[in-house]
Structure formats: structure tokens, C-alpha cells
Amino acid sequence: MHTITPYERWNQYYNSSYDDRSPFAGKEYNYDLYSENIYGYYIDPAWDFFGSETLYIKILFADYDRGFAVMEMIGEWNDAINNDIMQLKRNIIEHMIDFGVNKFALVGENIMNFHGSDDCYYEEWFDDVEDGWIAGVNFKDFVIDEMKNYNIDNYINMSGSLQIEKWRTLPPLRFFEVVNSLIARRLAI
Template structure:
């Protein structure tokens, strides 16, 4: 797991450690020492702790003017034991919602497993975004299937055109525009 790095191609556009609006503002990363682990496996120092022992994140991009952010994940999403959604909601999402962020792109290709619980934090998050949306891209099929068992798909859009394998080749704004168009079409079909 130590070889899995968060996407660093967008650092020229946004650095969470240099964003004064970010909970990680001023954070320094020690690339000589791997100290964070998930189930005893060291992870790359670029990943950020959000309160969960099993799920780490990287805020790849946040645009308060356009109201969207992109978050990449690594680890096991475990709501049953660690209440990971509570940590994500309280420590990250609740920080950015007052700044005008109401559209969330969650990149889940490095989420290796999901253990669900109730959906109350997902519902709260969904209600907080009002005219916005939450989508998950590139989550593994078995992870999405497990999330559906716990009704997470009532609040987070998954699958279909949202699985964009080439997202790393896009600029943040291009990824957002592509996903926003897909979500808009889905809403129009309702």
C-alpha cells in the first residue's frame, strides 16, 4: 500500500496544505518517514488523516467560487466499526460546506472494502448540499454493491458514465464539467 500515491498531477492548480480555507492548511509532509498505517500497512505520506484509522483522504481540488471539490480515498471505508462517514462529514465536509462547496466528486478506486451501518450521515450530507450533488467515481463494483445494501446510493451517484478511467488526464475544471453534465442529465431524466 505504501506505493499507492494520491494523484499529484493537480498540485500546480491546488495544494490543500497551502489553502487557508482547508483544515490541512500549513501541514508539512515528511517524505523521509512513513508513519501512517492502515491495518499495519504503511501508506504514502501524501495521504491525509481525517479521523479514521482505516480510511485516509486527499483533497485534490477545492473551488469555493464554483462550489465543488474532488477527494481521493484509500483504505477500507468502515462505517460499522469506525463510523468513517461521521469523520468525513464532521472533519472535512462540514468545514467546506459554509465556504460554498455543494458538489463533491469522490474518487474511490483505492477503497478496498466497505462495511456499512445506518445512512443518517449520508442523508444529512445530501440535505446540506441542497442544489448540489455527491458522486462517486471509479469505486470497485463490489464496494458499490455493498454501499447499495445500506442505501448509500440514495445519496451518492455511482456508476455508468461516472466511471471515468481517464480522470487523471483531465484538468480539475474539465473533470467537474464532465461530471456536472452527467449528473444534470440524470436529474433531467427523473
Template sequence: MHHIEPYYSWLKYYDSSDDELSPFHGKDYNYELYTDTIYGYYIDPAWDAIGSETLYIKILYAHYDEGFAIIELIGEWNDALHNDIMHLKRNILEHMMLQGIDKFILLGENILNFHGSDDSYYEEWFDDVEDGWIVGLNFRDFVTEEMQQFNIDSYINFGGQFDTMDWRTFKPKTLYAKVATQMQRRLGF
């Protein structure tokens, strides 16, 4: 797991530790010291803790004027044991929503498992974004199937192009434009 790094190519466009509105503003990273683990496996020090034992994130890009954020995730999303959605929502997403973010792109290819509970935090998040949306890109099939069993797909948009989008080939604003176009089609705008 320590070989899986957050996507670095967009650092020239955005760095959450330099962003005064980011929940990670001012964070100092020691890339020589591996301290965080998921089930005993060290993870790259560039990942950011959200208060969960099993789920870490990296805010790859945030654009407050357009109201969107792109967040990469790693680990096991475990709502059953650790209530990871509560940690994500309370510690990160609510802070971002207060700054005007209402469209979220979640990059899920490094989510290795999902254990659901109820959907109340997802419903709350969905209600909080009002005119915005939540999209999950490139989550593994078995993860989205498990999420569907807990009705999470009512709040996070998966499927179609969102399952196979080669997001690394785009700049952040271009990725957002592609996802926004797909969401307009899905929502019938």
C-alpha cells in the first residue's frame, strides 16, 4: 500500500496545504516518515487523514468560484465499523461546503473494499449540496455493487462513463467540465 501515491501531476494547479480555504491548509508533509497505516500496512505520507482508521483522502483540486472539488480516496470505506462517511462528511466535506463547494468528484480506484451501514449521512450530504451533485469515478465493480445494496447510488452517481473515465489525461477543469456535462444529461438540463 505504501507504493500507492496520490496523483501528483496536478500539484502545479492546486495544493491543499497552500489553500487557505482547505481543511489541510498549512499541513507540513514529511515524505521520509511513514506513520499512517491501514490494517497494519503503511501508506504514502502524502495521503491526508480524515479521522478514520481505514479511509484516507487527497484533495487534488478545489475551485471555489465554480464550486467543485476533486478528491482521491484510498483504503477501505467502512461505514459498518468505523462510520467513515461520518468522518468524511463532518471533518472534510462540511468544511468545503461552507466555502461554496457543492459538486464533488470522488476518485475511487484505490478503494479496496466497502462495508455499508445505513445511508443517512449520504442523504444528508446529498441534501446539503442542493443544486450540486456527487460523482464517483472509477470505483471497482464490487465496491459499487456493495454501495448499491445500501442505496448509496441514490446519492453518489456511478456507472456509464463514470466507471471508466481516464481522468489522469485531463487537467482538473477539463475533467470537471466532462463530468458536469454528463451530469447535465443525467439530470435532464
């Protein structure tokens, strides 16, 4: 797992440690020291801890004028034991909502497993974004299936056209436009 790094090409457009409004503002990274791990497997130091022992994130891009953020995730999303959604909601999402973000794209191709509980925090998050949306991009099929078992798909748009295979070829604003138009089409149906 230590070889899986957060997507780096957008660093020229955004860096969460340089963003005064980011929950990770001012964070200093030591790329020579691998200290964080998931189940004993070290992960790249660029991933950010937000309160979960098994799930880490990286805010790849945030645009407060347009009200959107892109977050990449790695690990096991475990609501049953660690209540990861509560940690994510309270420590990251609410902070970003306070600065006007109401559109969230979660890149989930490095989420290795999902263990659900109830959907209360997802519902709360969905209600908090009002005119915005939450999109799960490139989640693995078995993770999507498990999330659907807990009705998470009522709150996070995922699968189908949101399996954007070549998302890394897009600059962040173009990526936002693609996801936003896909969500708009879904809502129009």
C-alpha cells in the first residue's frame, strides 16, 4: 500500500496545506518518514489522517467560488466499528461546508472495503449540501454493492457514468464540469 500515492498532477493548481480554509492548512509533510499505516501496512506520507484508523484522504482540489471539492480516499471505509462517516463529516466535511463547499467528488478507487452501519450521517451530509451533491467517482463495484445494502446510494451518487476511467487526464475545473453535468443529467431524469 505504500506505493499508492494521492494523485499529484493537480498540485500545481491546489495544495491543501497552503489553503488557509482547508482542514489541513499549515500541515507539514515528511516524505522520508512512513509513519501512518492501515492494518500494519504503511501508506504514503502524503495521505491525510482525519480521525479514522482505516481510512485516509487527500483533498486534491477545492474551489470555494464554485463550491466544490475533490477528495481521494484510501483504505477501508468502516462505519460499523470506527464510524468513519462521522469522523469524515465532523472533521472535514463540516469545515468545508462552512466555507461554501456544497459539491463533493469522492474518488474511491483505492477504497478496498466498506462496512456499513446506519445512514444517519450520510443523510445529514446530504441535507447540509442543499443545492449541491455528493458524487462517488470510480468506486469498486463490490464497494458500491455494499454501500447500496445500507442505502448510501440515496445520498451519494455513484456507479454508471460516474466510473470516469480517465479522470486523471482532466484538469480540475474540467473534471468538475464533467461530474457536475453527469449529476445534473441524473437529477433531470
